[in-house]
Amino acid sequence: MMSTHIDFHLALQAATEAAHYGAAVLMSYFNNREELMIEYKSHNDLVSQADKEAEKAILNKLTQLTPDYAIIAEESDKQTRPNAIATWYIDPLDGTTNFLHGIPHFAVSIGLVAHKGTILSPGISPLEEDTPIVSVVYDPNREELFSAFYLGGCQLNGQRIRCSRTETLEQSVLATGFPFRDFSFEDEYDPTFKAAIHRTRGVRRFGAAALDLAWVACGRYDGFWEFRLSPWDVAAGTLLVREAGGTVKDLYAQHAWPVTGNIIASNRFVFDExxxxxxxSLNTPT
Known part of the structure; x- marks a missing residue:
């Protein structure tokens, strides 16, 4: 019988083990990239056997340890167990372009989202909306494991972390992601970037959204925004920031978490500004 509530510790253990298994696959290929077979899904949208094999290792571990939960993964792009109480969102290699060019800035991202009506623990009222509840983002190059679970705080390698305490946008360093394969929203994005470079201390674009959010959670960045990401890019990072005391929202205020990838995240002091x-610069979403 399928469980009606979430075992946070089991889920976090499963995500942690799965992230390490996936990262081991990635690192085995990272120094032998010339041997990788690369497929072009679309313009600037690449996938290699490193992505696929890492995803397979992650799926095998999560299926073994948490068989009741659904899974949506980037490379398989299909959902198992659609009526499950929670869904894993998996990006086996966030920062594929960095990886393929030998830039050591990429991560495994695994987030668990509990669905509306789920009972998180006995005696607690069911959730009123879909909610990220377990997160792991693992950076194998720095051996940094960011993790969080709902109302349990956020950690980096087992040590509690919190968002920065920067109080103004003028003092802030922000992260973002440029349009790189879908340019349909370029006219909407460009004014936001122009505003940011004039009104902040600086803007960074490192090419791995999961790590951008993890770095907001640990205070390296004060905020992050991007348009048109995928849910597996932001599911884990959303919870990391929230549990580190920050705020994450859908840019268009349409969803409880940025499932459509239109995301703004920051510490609580600068969020409104x-x-x-x-x-x-935001258009009415279609």
Whole structure:
């Protein structure tokens, strides 16, 4: 019989083990990239056997340890067990372009989202909306494991972390991601970038959204925004920031978490100012 509540510790253990298994596959290929077979899904959208084999290792571990939960993964792009109480969102290699070019900035991202109506623990009211509840983002190059579970705080390698305490946008360093394969929203994004470079201490673009969010969670960045990501890019990072005391929202205020990949995240002190800076450039979503 399928469980009606979430075992947080089991889920976090499963995600942690799965992330290490996936990362081991990635690192085995990283120094032998010339041997990789690369497929072009679309313009600037690449996948290699490293992505696919890492995803397979992650799926095998999660299926073994948490068989009741659904899974949505980037490379398989299909959902198992659609009526499950929670769904894993998996990106086996966030930062594929970095990986393929030998840039040591990429991660495994695994997030568990509990669905509306789920009972997180006995005696607690069911969730009123879909909610990220377990997260692991693992950076194998730095051996940094970011993890969190709902109302349990956020950790980096077992030590509690929190968002920065920067109080103004003028003092903030932000992260972002440029349009790189879908340019349909370029006219909407460009004014936000122009505003940010004029109103902040600086803007960084490192090419791995899961790590951008993890770095907001540990205070390296004060905020992050991007358009049109995929749910597996942001599911884990959303919870990391929230559990580190920050705020994460859907840019268009349409969803409980940024499932459509339109995301703004920051510490709680600069969030309102940050959002006010972006709002004038936002179109009404279709």
């Amino acid at each position: 940050f959002l006010d800076m972006l709002k004038p």
